[in-house]
Amino acid sequence: MTKARARAWRVASSAATDARVAARSLETAAFPLAVVLATLATLASVAALDATRHARALAFVTGALWAGAAASHAVCFAMALAGVGYLLVRRGRAGAPATLGLGLGLAPSALLNHYRFGTWSPLSYGPIPWAHTNPELHKMTLGAQVGYALPLAAVLGLTVLGAWALRGRGPVQLALIGVAVAAVVLLPPLRDRALRYTMVTLGLLVDLDAVDMGDRYLRAADGAGTLFGRHVVKSVVQGTPLLALAPLALRGEGAERERDGALLVPPAALIATLITRGNLAYVDAIGWPWVSIRYALPMLPALCVASLVVVQRLRPGRRHVLGGSVLAVILLGWWWPMHGDDDWLKRAVLLRVGLVAAAALVVVAWRVQGRERGEAGMAFSRWL
Template sequence: MNRFAERYGTVVLIAIAAGILIYAGAFAPVGLKLIDEVIYNAAAVSFADRGALIVENGWDRFGADALRINFLVPGPHGLASQYPPGAAVLGAPLQRLFGLQGLILLNALAAMATLFVTRAVARSAFGREDVALSAVLLLVLASFWVEYAFGIWPHSLGTLMVLIAFWAGLRGLAADPAAALRWAVLAGSVAGAGLLIRADTVLIVPALAAAAILFAPRPWSMIGAGLAGLAPFVALASWVNHYKFDRWNPLTYGLDKPGGVELSGHVPVILLVAGAFLCLAVARGLRWQPGRGPWILLAGAAAALALLVPPVRALVIAYGQGFFGLVVDAKPLPNFEPTEWNGVVYFWELPKKALGQNMPWIGCLLGAVFLPLTARERRVLILCALAAFVWTLPFILRSWHGNYGANMRYFLPLLPLLAVVGAWLWHRLADMTGAGGLVLGLGAIYAGGLAALWSVLHASGFDGAQQIMSTHVLTASAGIALAAGWGARRVPRLAIGTQFMFAIGVGLALLFAVQDIRYDRTNRQGTAIAAATFAGLPPRSVYYGRPELFPSFFARPDSHLAMPYAYRRDAAFLSEALDQGYRVYVEPEHLQQMLTLIPGSMPGPYQVSGYYLFHELLPPPRPAPDSPPPATDE
């Protein structure tokens, strides 16, 4: 395959990129999926129309909390999106030209670039064109990455920034000292720019710094150069948040509650990372290179600490539970929906999948643990492991799965790295066994048959295949891969078995990705049709309910969106809007409360599109003016 990849690899990537652009421009449904995308769209419209970071939405007129629609935060200048402004700034020109579809095109363009950067990472990591092309194909065909290439929230754009920073860090570790500093500045700058798009982009920085301590000839110079590249963007993010929220924290969402990106919610993570850096720095300073014995002693000491010190024990338990839920099996994750009789757990009506359930082939990556590695391969795998550990740590410790969605979108930036390692492992095993395409084809066919049989014979159907069967495949893949890594030289069939399980995992990942895209497309088509139907509501309208149906309202200064906040306070706001002559529309599930809390109000005509329905809320009838006394002849 290496010769094919050398001759036609670029052609294949261009064809895939062209397909992404054509689909985004001509076929992707232009609808909002959930509230997060409403906010991103609101910020982009505000910046496109007025060059402003402030979203109006009637706040200056009414000041009602319902107008915050969950994720707009009041600040010194008005309501602002809780999210960083980078996506709005970059998306504003496309928003002005193409409307809501412009934000989809922004993510599609980022996805197209991600294809080429993924190939560049694989080339730099392993120096093989077949691995580079296979990594791109794994990313496209055997992960849930493609779904976010056609979204409105900027996960695809954030993934590109993380991947470029990783690539620059990887190049810096292999470069001469002068070039290494330039690569480090680039890595820091891109990570900093990513901070203005998605706050979690900054999580790649500790991983790159740890890799510099471990592998760079001049680690502190390289770390300093990276921080020099990062610093201007951190300063800019701080200024932006001060303008929006009156806070200098570059990571804040402007909220008072702990968690999310508020540093107070991640003290254990910060302490853990700081302690790890201290240990690495001391070991590097002492030039200590422990053998197997000291590592065993260190592992034993860490285990004893975890057992004997309650805070450490609680941290280890939280990590174990979170890792299992986010990586292995999503069913135990916190959720308000009960387990169905057939064993499937639905999250907002979707059979949510952990990372390994979505991509069972990642279980085979454990086979790399015992394979003989070159120094270059070892460095790359350690860097990828550091990136994966640091990135997932805050999410795992909080078991935070991201609510609505069929997969673990917060892990999206790791998918290109997993694809690179997976492609390398596949070709490494193929070199050992001499088996390649045939095993891949047979495994993919077996995966299709396995999913079909489960869907027909098991009560849980295809949802269970995604959430139950996939867990068994993941576990089997990990077990066989570990055995193969340990004994492949003595029992070559173990290596072929790992390839076969890898191929099954790839086939299942493709089926699951298609289903995830189908879920996403169905949702967006419904909201897009409803938005087109409801765009004709009259001027001076207020809608109280689901804001995904009204993307056009943010371009209409006289119309406003509201979401339930507190019924009594919301009723006072809607009553004031009615008094000022606004037309008010309410979702059915909130209508009765408003009729009760606004005396004399009445339900008016309803609007319907597909399965979306809402009523007009009519104001109390005004008393007729006093009539003059009738005229008399006297």
């Protein structure tokens, strides 16, 4: 692990394992504990990929930590499967102990649920106590989610397979894709599903403005954002525009790309899991939205590290660091006296300028990375 990568991990891990968060985790809250364990599991996975000694022990620890994260909150289960699966694919038998760690780690939760709810599922929350109040709750099962997704998934899957089978025959491929797009647009069952999944994806990652978040969340009178109390609600990228750089970490090569995959595969699994909830109403039975950055929390530390890896590869110069510091001081001086997000201009900066900045960062980083592949050693400052 490089020194820069180690520093990035220390920053993200210290944020995720802040003493106050850890103390609260040990008290009652499941989410902070899930974030801590998911972060540590990802760190252990990267260490297992790097290790020349004790790789099997680190793989076991990875699985056990992922089990703890999934037992803390079920939203981490897909991340756990993806993280352990990635280690198995990359390391084969050396990664096999991760499966054992995951299984043993979930066993106590499965046993507890067997006695509490009569099920061996380690993820069960038991019978829904208010199922009669909201029929939507009956859709909150894996079977219902798969059943809802199946028609659209079948069309997309057949289109991909057909395009692959017809590779080298461009016009026929385009015709096939055109037919698939027309079917999705014209057939209401497919169109409704596509719109729901698109809305969930955009709401979670890009902008929540178009998502119904329930009565507790009020649309700002001037139309700029949705407020919870006096605070504007933000998506993942609106909350931290730098995270838009995270996927570009996969443009690394060799061992670096392998490690970056360990950072990004579990978050991708979490995002996919949340998207499949598109069959549900946006607001749960007790009035809280599930299309919310709350459910993205377990993946944020890993995305922070992946984004910092990209920044490290760009090698920003002193003037870029100075410019960013000056901007931070200006925003801090502007927003510090404010209590909440009542100011329209502040909300515009948070919700709109932040997205523009994120898009600009991605474009710049993509171009710099592309040039670096053709011109070794080119620095960010030289490109600008």
